[in-house]
Amino acid sequence: MPTQHGMRLRAGVVGCGGFAQAALIPAMRMAPIDLVAVCDRDLERAEACGRMLRTTAVYTSIDDLLAREQLDIVIMAIGPTVYPELAEKVMRAGVDVYVEKPPAVTVEKAHRMRDVSRETGRNLAVGFMKRFATGYRMAKELVSEPEFGKITHVTARICSGVWTPVWSNELTPFAFVLDHSVHYLDLIQFYAGPVASVTAELSQAKADRFGYAVLLRFQSGATGLLEISNYESRGVPNERIQLMGSEGRSVTVENVSRVTYTRDAVPMSQGRGFDPASDRVVWEPNMTNISPENSSLVHQGYVGEMRHLADMLLSNKPVKPDIADGIAAVQLAHSIVSSNGQRIEISR
Ligand SMILES: NC(=O)c1ccc[n+]([C@@H]2O[C@H](COP(=O)([O-])OP(=O)(O)OC[C@H]3O[C@@H](n4cnc5c(N)ncnc54)[C@H](O)[C@@H]3O)[C@@H](O)[C@H]2O)c1
Structure with a gap:
């Protein structure tokens, strides 16, 4: 009740x-x-x-x-x-x-x-929960500012090592994509809107080691490149997203927390100093400061x-x-796995 x-x-x-x-x-x-x-x-x-x-x-x-x-x-x-x-x-x-x-x-x-x-x-x-992670949330704020313009291109990678999802009896490319990479299948659409079409190529080294190279077209007209694999390790951080805008700016988030904001910087000239209005800036959480808001559960979005x-x-x-967001991510997982090098149109 x-x-x-x-x-x-x-x-x-x-x-x-x-x-x-x-x-x-x-x-x-x-x-x-x-x-x-x-x-x-x-x-x-x-x-x-x-x-x-x-x-x-x-x-x-x-x-x-x-x-x-x-x-x-x-x-x-x-x-x-x-x-x-x-x-x-x-x-x-x-x-x-x-x-x-x-x-x-x-x-x-x-x-x-x-x-x-x-x-x-x-x-x-x-x-x-990645939508609520500090770095991804900051990136959303930056790309929503008028001076960023429209998102034109997304480059993303989320990789891991070998492990079988708890709900799946075996480790298949589909189970891996649906369980692990699904975080990024949502995140890219959180930033750039619905994916309209996808073309994916599978590379498989052995039964339990594989990855996809994925080419994306968003409904907005933006393009995207996504790399997902379990060729790496669960013991090292291995995710990154870069969002490029129409006005010469981009935002990159590495391993959830490191945010790099790149503006259209003035080229180098003799004696040029730091230009706070256009030079690249980086944000990282202050993990040396004891505060509940600096806990990893906050920075990871939980x-x-x-x-x-x-x-x-x-x-x-x-x-x-x-x-609705869940459907979009599950649909994208199926499209990636079934593409086999062919372009799949995603109907809503
Ligand atoms: N967002 C993240 O970062 C993240 C990370 C890990 C797991 N997950 C997700 O969390 C979920 C659980 O993963 P987990 O690793 O804790 O799995 P788990 O197997 O450790 O836990 C699942 C629990 O559900 C219980 N259970 C199964 N059927 C039940 C039922 N009908 N009624 C009541 N209890 C039942 C099991 O006994 C078990 O204790 C999955 O959806 C997984 O994808 C999310």
Whole structure:
């Protein structure tokens, strides 16, 4: 049963595995969210999560959770094979939902989630937290300034090492793209708008090592180059995006936090000093300063997305990113994997 919204959001978490314990629940501490109940089909995990925020209501079934608790939102961290069915159940119980990325394995199931969200009038938020990461948020501000002009080109790469997504039985190029690279499939569209067409080439060194070189055309007319692979390592930082504008400016974000803003600088001449109006500037978080706002959960975006969720729902406003953004990312994942060197038009 939903509550009358107060000053803080009453949330239940379903899926108390590694990610909920490492990121979602710690991030909630910095947002106006009370974790009033936790649920995992594995009781030990549910109890471990409950202890993190001294939550006494512990469930092993989502049906019991929905029947007994008064919640504003159910936050799910399980996997895309189960989100469609469970999210529908929660929305039909009249409660808003947040699902971690990716929201579904197929575009059809993601569409169905959107239809149920519309039919029931419940929010269905999707966990693309990179939109709230400090560096990516700053980049969004910079490219939104009139002097940046329009985004004309995006160059992006997000790579990793070998690992199998928890919800997938095997490591396939599709499972990797949908689980890992999906963050950037959302982020590039967050900046440059919907992708209109895609051409991708797969390179595969062995069964579990592969990558895609992806050529993009956005509906806006902008172009993009995206590189995704597991040829690198999970132990090193390996993501970068550069957004180029129509007025000689660009913004680059490296490894989530380092932001470089390049303007149309005056060429070098004898005795030229630093020109604050046009020379390149770099921002990095001050990790030497002890402050809650300098924590990695803030800079990675987990806190920002929880705060946004609470702010929007407490003021009865729609949450972003939502299932429409989820559909766009899942659709792009399928298009990349099925392209095989052919241009795929993406219809909405
Ligand atoms: N945004 C990010 O940076 C990020 C990082 C890692 C994982 N994730 C996402 O978080 C989600 C969970 O990943 P994880 O690594 O924590 O997985 P996990 O397997 O560690 O945890 C999933 C939990 O869900 C429980 N569960 C499964 N079915 C259930 C059901 N029907 N009812 C209740 N509980 C159920 C399992 O017992 C398990 O404890 C996935 O969607 C994953 O893609 C996001």
